[in-house]
Amino acid sequence: MSVVSMRNIVTSFGEKVIHDGINLTIEAGEIYGILGESGAGKTLLIQEMIMLLQPTSGEIEVLGYNLNTITYQEAQALRQKWGILFQFGALYSSLNVAQNIAIAISEYTQTPQKLINQIVATKLNMVGLSPDVASLYPAQLSGGMIKRVALARALAMDPKLLFLDEPTSGLDPIGARDFDKLIVELRNLLDITIVIITHDLDSIFSIIDRFSILADKKVVAQGTLKEVLATQHPFIERFFKNDYVLGRYVHKDSPKPTPHHL
Ligand SMILES: Nc1ncnc2c1ncn2[C@@H]1O[C@H](COP(=O)(O)OP(=O)(O)OP(=O)(O)O)[C@@H](O)[C@H]1O
Ligand SMILES: [Mg+2]
Numbered sequence: 001m002s003v004v005s006m007r008n009i010v011t012s013f014g015e016k017v018i019h020d021g022i023n024l025t026i027e028a029g030e031i032y033g034i035l036g037e038s039g040a041g042k043t044l045l046i047q048e049m050i051m052l053l054q055p056t057s058g059e060i061e062v063l064g065y066n067l068n069t070i071t072y073q074e075a076q077a078l079r080q081k082w083g084i085l086f087q088f089g090a091l092y093s094s095l096n097v098a099q100n101i102a103i104a105i106s107e108y109t110q111t112p113q114k115l116i117n118q119i120v121a122t123k124l125n126m127v128g129l130s131p132d133v134a135s136l137y138p139a140q141l142s143g144g145m146i147k148r149v150a151l152a153r154a155l156a157m158d159p160k161l162l163f164l165d166e167p168t169s170g171l172d173p174i175g176a177r178d179f180d181k182l183i184v185e186l187r188n189l190l191d192i193t194i195v196i197i198t199h200d201l202d203s204i205f206s207i208i209d210r211f212s213i214l215a216d217k218k219v220v221a222q223g224t225l226k227e228v229l230a231t232q233h234p235f236i237e238r239f240f241k242n243d244y245v246l247g248r249y250v251h252k253d254s255p256k257p258t259p260h261h262l
Helices: 042-049 072-079 097-108 113-126 131-135 143-155 173-190 201-206 225-229 234-240 243-249
Strands: 002-013 016-027 031-036 057-062 082-085 161-165 193-197 210-215 218-223
Touching: 002 042, 002 193, 016 042, 016 193, 016 210, 016 218, 031 042, 031 173, 031 201, 042 057, 042 161, 042 193, 082 143, 097 113, 097 131, 097 143, 113 131, 113 143, 143 161, 143 173, 173 193, 173 201, 210 225, 210 234, 218 225, 218 234, 225 234
Parallel strands: 031 193, 031 210, 082 161, 161 193
Antiparallel strands: 002 016, 002 057, 210 218
16 A cells, blocks of 8 residues: 655746656555755655645645645644654754653643653653653753654654654764664554655665655656666666675675676
8 A cells, every 4th residue: 555655746946946747656664765866855855745845736645645635634634643853853952852752742632741751751762762861951962862852753643654854864873773773673563654865875775675766856766776776877876886885785686786887
């Protein structure tokens, strides 16, 4: 079953065209990556999926709702079914960790404070943080902890769909791999679909089921790593097929590199 589908999405700002006919489909339960150069329009794509931005034209369906025809009530209900870790995933600096995690719960529900505290403790545990962190303020956290708290906040409403915009950027390699493991564990445990924007090759090679490459204002390749690597495109050549990457990551079912790439 597809959880998100985008058909012929065009996004432009005045004369500037960012997306010129984007098509992609994200299936239930997968970890789906979006990859492309800086400025290719990856964050905008997610903003369109979560109704923060309306595309210039085209159709988007999320969890069975067509975003062009959705009613106000349906949109309110839908907003509670996803969680987002924003690219510059800032926490509110004047709120402590517990308050940051509980923002959506307080906004959308009438949950009593005692239960909110329990939910916060559960979410902190899910992302590998101690309950003591709840009372700290963002300025008292390391970069890795901030990412984890932002993830706990994204999980607060038990989402069916989780959007992660460059979750491992700014983390050291060990922190990034730990975060990757956490993402896979959460997908397996919670049975959710995860959409992740990343430039992190390790994440692409180790946790992503399928992904799309955004280039030339379009999706130029979509599928498994094997399928994407089999597609000829200058971005794919540049991003994946240099000696360093091939030496380090030839995947068991990747196509054999041709001499041209070596
Ligand atoms: N509201 C806006 N008005 C005009 N241009 C915009 C607006 N929002 C985004 N853009 C432009 O759209 C392009 C795509 O932006 P987007 O943030 O989606 O890129 P990205 O692929 O996420 O890049 P990065 O990898 O650097 O995060 C950029 O050139 C950006 O300047
Ligand atoms: Mg971005």
